[in-house]
Amino acid sequence: MAGSGKSSLVSRLVSQASEKRWPYRAMNLDPAVRTLAFTADLDIRDTVSYSRIMEEYRLGPNGAILTALNLFAAQFERVLEYIEQECTRTEAASSEDKSGHPRRAPPRYIFFDTPGQIEAFTWSASGMIVTETLAAAAEYPTVLLFVVDIPRCVRNVLTFTSNMLYACSMLYRSRIPLIIVWNKQDCVPVDDAARLESWMRDFESFDAELEQYDEAARIPGGGDYSVSFSRSLALALNEFYHQVPCVFVSAHTGEGMDSLFEALESASDAFEHSEYIRQVREAKTSSSD
Amino acid sequence: MFAQLVMGPAGSGKSTYCYAVQQHGQVVGQTVHVVNLDPAAERFEYAPVADIRELVTVSDVAEELNLGPNGSLIYCMEYLLEDQEWLEQIISDMAEDDYLLFDMPGQVELYTHFECIRQFVYLIQHQYQVRVCGVFLLDAQFLADAAKFFAGSLTAMAAMLHLGVPHLNVLSKVDLLHRQTTEQYHSLGTRFETPSRTEEATAAESEQALDDLLERFLNPDIPSLVAELEGQMDARYRALHERIGALLEEYSIVQFFPYSVADEDSVGELLLQANLLLQYDDERDVRVHPELD
Ligand SMILES: Nc1nc2c(ncn2[C@@H]2O[C@H](COP(=O)(O)OP(=O)(O)O)[C@@H](O)[C@H]2O)c(=O)[nH]1
Ligand SMILES: Nc1nc2c(ncn2[C@@H]2O[C@H](COP(=O)(O)OP(=O)(O)O)[C@@H](O)[C@H]2O)c(=O)[nH]1
Ligand SMILES: [Mg+2]
Numbered sequence: 055m056a057g058s059g060k061s062s063l064v065s066r067l068v069s070q071a072s073e074k075r076w077p078y079r080a081m082n083l084d085p086a087v088r089t090l091a092f093t094a095d096l097d098i099r100d101t102v103s104y105s106r107i108m109e110e111y112r113l114g115p116n117g118a119i120l121t122a123l124n125l126f127a128a129q130f131e132r133v134l135e136y137i138e139q140e141c142t143r144t145e146a147a148s149s150e151d152k153s154g155h156p157r158r159a160p161p162r163y164i165f166f167d168t169p170g171q172i173e174a175f176t177w178s179a180s181g182m183i184v185t186e187t188l189a190a191a192a193e194y195p196t197v198l199l200f201v202v203d204i205p206r207c208v209r210n211v212l213t214f215t216s217n218m219l220y221a222c223s224m225l226y227r228s229r230i231p232l233i234i235v236w237n238k239q240d241c242v243p244v245d246d247a248a249r250l251e252s253w254m255r256d257f258e259s260f261d262a263e264l265e266q267y268d269e270a271a272r273i274p275g276g277g278d279y280s281v282s283f284s285r286s287l288a289l290a291l292n293e294f295y296h297q298v299p300c301v302f303v304s305a306h307t308g309e310g311m312d313s314l315f316e317a318l319e320s321a322s323d324a325f326e327h328s329e330y331i332r333q334v335r336e337a338k339t340s341s342s343d
Numbered sequence: 344m345f346a347q348l349v350m351g352p353a354g355s356g357k358s359t360y361c362y363a364v365q366q367h368g369q370v371v372g373q374t375v376h377v378v379n380l381d382p383a384a385e386r387f388e389y390a391p392v393a394d395i396r397e398l399v400t401v402s403d404v405a406e407e408l409n410l411g412p413n414g415s416l417i418y419c420m421e422y423l424l425e426d427q428e429w430l431e432q433i434i435s436d437m438a439e440d441d442y443l444l445f446d447m448p449g450q451v452e453l454y455t456h457f458e459c460i461r462q463f464v465y466l467i468q469h470q471y472q473v474r475v476c477g478v479f480l481l482d483a484q485f486l487a488d489a490a491k492f493f494a495g496s497l498t499a500m501a502a503m504l505h506l507g508v509p510h511l512n513v514l515s516k517v518d519l520l521h522r523q524t525t526e527q528y529h530s531l532g533t534r535f536e537t538p539s540r541t542e543e544a545t546a547a548e549s550e551q552a553l554d555d556l557l558e559r560f561l562n563p564d565i566p567s568l569v570a571e572l573e574g575q576m577d578a579r580y581r582a583l584h585e586r587i588g589a590l591l592e593e594y595s596i597v598q599f600f601p602y603s604v605a606d607e608d609s610v611g612e613l614l615l616q617a618n619l620l621l622q623y624d625d626e627r628d629v630r631v632h633p634e635l636d
């Protein structure tokens with residue numbers, strides 16, 4: 055979600071990767087970002103100008119972001135070529151890097167920062183093209199990091215619930231591994247993070263919290279709030295937490311980043327063994343027959 | 344007073360829907376006023392009774408306060424709530440049984456993450472006694488299989504849970520789906536060409552495929568969706584599919600009404616459904632025939 059700290063997280067991932075001497079590349083896909091907290095190897099802003107699109111196509115900010123993404127996705131093949139070229143760099147070429155920085159070696163990680171408005175990426179054809187090109191066409195282990203704002207969610211259980219439902223919707227839409235990254239841990243007292251964890255672990259405490267809200271007391275379909283609805287909600291989300299890894303971090307202080315990297319490794323493994331990639335490969339063999 | 348909040352991602356067809364409903368209203372004798380509440384709106388065809396851009400626009404805010412597109416949008420929506428005069432003026436110009444459509448901004452964050460739309464709904468319901476329902480549009484092209492159908496339903500639910508008003512899910516632009524299925528069938532037709540296959544047969548089949556698809560959205564059968572999902576995703580997610588299926592059923596949001604601006608019947612059906620949610624006709628009957636009360 056906008057402001058949850060995606061760019062800050064990418065920036066932290068980048069700095070941790072270089073500390074650990076893990077080669078990486080970082081890409082910016084937000085056409086409207088003003089100042090980027092990390093150095094991007096590829097930046098959508100170099101290809102398409104958000105403000106020029108606003109003028110040229112006479113679009114408002116929303117339309118311009120979508121159009122910029124569309125234009126970029128249309129030439130995503132070139133991004134793929136770039137990645138392939140970077141991945142096949144020989145040690146000789148990388149050792150030419152006089153800084154001795156591991157950055158230029160074939161990357162172990164590629165981080166993509168996405169636009170502030172989540173649905174510009176998640177409910178657009180272009181976002182789908184980017185994820186599918188990486189995951190299905192190129193078969194790179196691709197993982198979604200769903201970044202959630204702890205302070206906002208802990209303040210209101212409905213915001214928490216909406217965020218989790220949205221995360222779950224991302225899992226279905228992409229069908230690739232997803233990690234929930236609870237960010238801004240440094241902003242809240244330890245008790246608050248514990249509260250979030252208890253909502254995830256414990257049906258009773260989630261339900262008790264939910265019942266305090268008038269709004270939740272009615273099912274938007276028109277009926278009355280029923281025990282069975284809140285129960286269905288809790289059960290569904292519970293199962294979601296069982297299947298989807300979740301880590302608590304602070305992009306500012308760097309705490310929790312080691313567990314995020316561990317989660318990334320397991321998710322990448324899960325990708326390699328997933329039904330998704332099996333079907334992708336099967337489709338490729340059958341179409342080449 | 345009655346109001347529909349028209350929501351959905353950018354480009355899902357909200358503004359076009361508002362225009363279509365307004366036009367259809369004219370045909371069936373139901374006056375529908377549209378209020379544009381998207382401060383970043385680009386273009387729309389309806390004649391708005393009020394437009395938030397008279398009050399504040401995203402580009403002015405972005406320029407003056409040096410905010411990004413998101414920050415500017417939030418600022419505009421909060422401004423709307425702070426300076427209630429503008430809203431009050433609109434509402435006080437309306438008659439008691441007037442019918443409003445609010446053409447809302449597309450950012451999902453506004454519904455799932457921030458408080459402003461929630462506060463707006465609360466305000467018009469409680470301070471101005473407006474009866475409100477939500478209409479959530481999703482582009483049909485993004486809901487082509489069971490996994491995407493679940494994804495769409497969960498997105499709608501994430502937005503709706505926050506607002507707590509009765510709502511309709513709308514599958515928009517189904518005419519494009521029609522074109523897609525037709526193309527798919529034509530390309531299938533050329534791939535497996537058999538001499539007996541005629542053009543009409545292919546057309547009829549594609550028609551049938553579309554009907555089947557729409558039928559699935561209108562009357563989704565959770566067990567068969569779950570079965571389809573099992574084929575699409577890892578086995579460990581099986582319990583998740585079942586529980587989400589149960590949740591969607593419980594929340595009564597599994598149903599999507601197909602709509603395209605080109606199909607006047609679909610527009611009429613949506614207006615009817617929204618009126619039912621708002622109990623619009625009951626209320627009007629009582630006023631016209633007080634003896635019924
Ligand atoms: N205290 C704190 N603030 C953070 C953290 N991560 C991000 N922020 C702040 O949250 C705001 C939004 O961050 P940004 O990375 O631009 O979010 P994005 O829109 O998701 O890319 C900025 O003011 C950041 O400084 C964190 O871990 N702790
Ligand atoms: N084919 C087709 N296109 C539509 C339909 N409704 C909207 N559109 C198009 O979709 C685009 C976005 O529509 P708009 O109403 O502005 O979306 P909004 O951003 O949600 O307000 C426009 O180009 C519309 O012409 C429809 O029912 N069928
Ligand atoms: Mg950002």
Ligand SMILES: [Mg+2]
Pocket residue numbers: 357358359381384385387446
């Ligand atoms: Mg619009």
